[in-house]
Amino acid sequence: MKSALILTTLAALSVVSSPAIAGNEPQNDGTARSKVKPARLIEFTGDREFLKEASRLRVWRSEVGFTLDVGSDGAPVDCKLNDEFRMNYVNDKLCAVLLKHHTFEPAQNANGSTVEGIYEGRLNFLEIREKD
Numbered sequence: 001m002k003s004a005l006i007l008t009t010l011a012a013l014s015v016v017s018s019p020a021i022a023g024n025e026p027q028n029d030g031t032a033r034s035k036v037k038p039a040r041l042i043e044f045t046g047d048r049e050f051l052k053e054a055s056r057l058r059v060w061r062s063e064v065g066f067t068l069d070v071g072s073d074g075a076p077v078d079c080k081l082n083d084e085f086r087m088n089y090v091n092d093k094l095c096a097v098l099l100k101h102h103t104f105e106p107a108q109n110a111n112g113s114t115v116e117g118i119y120e121g122r123l124n125f126l127e128i129r130e131k132d
Contacts, residue, residue, distance in 0.1 A: 035109070035110035037107060038118075039070040039118065040105040041103075041104055041119060044101055044103075046098070047123075048128075050098070051128050051129065053093055053094060057093060057094070059085070061083075063122050063124040064081060064094065064122065064125075065081070065083065066079060066080065066094075066095070066098055066121055067079070068098065068102060068118065068119045069117075070106060070107065070116065070117045070118065071106070072106055073114070074105055074106040076098070076102050076104065080095075081095065104119060
């Protein structure tokens with residue numbers, strides 16, 4: 001009988017204290033994120049080289065999506081293809097072209113100092129061919 005009373009009391013306390021604990025957690029309303037200026041693409045000069053490398057590697061996709069990590073100096077430091085190929089050397093070769101030919105204005109925090117950032121992009125092979 002005592003154990004049932006103790007369990008009931010503990011259950012009631014947990015129900016009462018849960019909303020109180022949840023109410024004390026800080027809300028993530030995104031205000032800090034909105035004050036960060038993301039990395040901005042200045043130029044990409046590797047259209048022909050990317051198309052040539054993709055053709056040599058026999059990439060048969062209409063477009064390739066990618067994410068570049070941009071250092072605080074504005075230089076890309078890492079690359080990841082959104083839909084990676086089974087053969088890692090294909091991913092490495094395409095990323096090498098992307099890293100070599102992108103130039104960025106670095107991301108800035110709320111104070112205006114440069115910070116690391118990311119850039120997401122897509123290259124469409126038909127659009128690249130139409131430029132020539």
